[in-house]
Amino acid sequence: MGGAPSGAGRLRRRAQGELEAQVLAVVRAGGGPVTAGWVRERLEGGLAHTTVITILSRLHEKNAVTRTRAGRSYTWTNASDEAGLAALRMRRVLDGERDREAVLARFVSALTPGDEERLRALLSRAAQAGPDAADATEGR
Known part of the structure; x- marks a missing residue:
C-alpha cells in the first residue's frame, strides 16, 4: 500500500524545554509586546491557545518573559534570551539538589x-x- 507511513499523522513529541525555547524565540521575534494568539499563529504544530498560555506563564515564572495586562488578557515581552533561559534551568536544577558541591564538582569535571x-x-x-x-x- 502506498500512502503515509504509520504514525505520519501524529505530531512528534517535543524534548523537554523545546516548546519553551520555540515560544521564547517567537516572542523575541515579535520585537515587543505580543499576544498569545500572535505567538500561537507563528508556532508549528497547531497548539491549543491554552497550551500557549501555559507555556508563556511558565516562562513568566522563570523570568524569561514579562507580561502586561491588556484588557482581560496579557501581552508578553521577551526578558531573556536562549542563554538566559538555559541558565535559569541550570539554576533550578542546582537549587533542587541537596549536595550542591557534589553537583558542581561533577559538572566542572x-x-x-x-x-x-x-x-x-x-x-x-x-x-x-x-x-x-x-x-x-x-x-x-
Whole structure:
C-alpha cells in the first residue's frame, strides 16, 4: 500500500524545554509586546491557545518573559534570551539538589578544557566586579 507511513499523522513529541525555547524565540521575534494568539499563529504544530498560555506563564515564572495586562488578557515581552533561559534551568536544577558541591564538582569535571577555561574567566570577571554586580544580574 502506498500512502503515509504509520504514525505520519501524529505530531512528534517535543524534548523537554523545546516548546519553551520555540515560544521564547517567537516572542523575541515579535520585537515587543505580543499576544498569545500572535505567538500561537507563528508556532508549528497547531497548539491549543491554552497550551500557549501555559507555556508563556511558565516562562513568566522563570523570568524569561514579562507580561502586561491588556484588557482581560496579557501581552508578553521577551526578558531573556536562549542563554538566559538555559541558565535559569541550570539554576533550578542546582537549587533542587541537596549536595550542591557534589553537583558542581561533577559538572566542572565533565567540562571540556575550553569550557573550563571559559568558566574560569567568567568567575574571575565576576569576582573582580564584586558582589553588587552579581546581585544585580540575579535580579535581587
